[in-house]
Amino acid sequence: MSGWTTHTGPAVALDRENVDTDQLIPARFMSTPRSEGYGPFLLHDMRHDSDGTPVSDFPLNMVPNASILISRRNFGSGSSREAAVYALVDFGIRVVIAPSFGDIFASNSVNNGLLPARVSEADVDAAIALLADGPQEVSVDLIDRKIRLGNTTLDVTLDDVWQQKLINGWDDIDLTQTHKQAIAAFRAQHVQGKPWAVPVQQTDFRRAGRDTVSQ
Missing domain, CATH: 3.20.19.10 (Aconitase, domain 4)
Incomplete structure (x- = not known):
């Protein structure tokens, strides 16, 4: 636009x-x-x-x-x-x-x-x-x-x-993108300070489960 x-x-x-x-x-x-x-x-x-x-x-x-x-x-x-x-x-x-x-x-x-x-x-x-x-x-x-x-x-x-x-x-997405660096910095600080709050990659567990069954 x-x-x-x-x-x-x-x-x-x-x-x-x-x-x-x-x-x-x-x-x-x-x-x-x-x-x-x-x-x-x-x-x-x-x-x-x-x-x-x-x-x-x-x-x-x-x-x-x-x-x-x-x-x-x-x-x-x-x-x-x-x-x-x-x-x-x-x-x-x-x-x-x-x-x-x-x-x-x-x-x-x-x-x-x-x-x-x-x-x-x-x-x-x-x-x-x-x-x-x-x-x-x-x-x-x-x-x-x-x-x-x-x-x-x-x-x-x-x-x-x-x-x-x-x-x-x-639009709203473009406006949000102007804060991209600040968002990335906040995320990095948040992950470092509260690693327990970061979602686990569930796809890895499912793949591991399939690999175990196949063996």
Whole structure:
């Protein structure tokens, strides 16, 4: 996964609260292999009517190249399905701006290079108002944690570790690998000080038992 520090792209507003993961990707689509791409399933039941026809005035149908989505509080609530993040990323969304996010959704987003940009309720109100006349280019800067929309600048609340992971393109395993030397040193000290706590290699005993029987 590639890291990033700045992104500029078209933004659209989804003026709804409590957009949950089942809305982001309905469960019936989750048997599809990820290799086929989950982008077409993003917000499928909002973007299409009952017979599957795209809703012409739905924001993401009007701006299919949008890469920044602005929404209301509690975005990504509901189940822990990581496929909700896959759908956003595969559609081309790089940043979701909202006052609050589901905890697991936010963690999954960072692990997939998607920024869950938390801003104040007032800032979301202002941003949605600015987009009322149509999509606009929005710039996001991870380094200074700022979002710029026209002459308006929004402050992003972002955990330091999440910022580091997004900039470097790391998931949880990559982050753990940065402590590899400290982990190895701790293990060596632990084994030396408490050898009785180190698991015995059971495979050696089984092999020894087979060798004895064969004799």
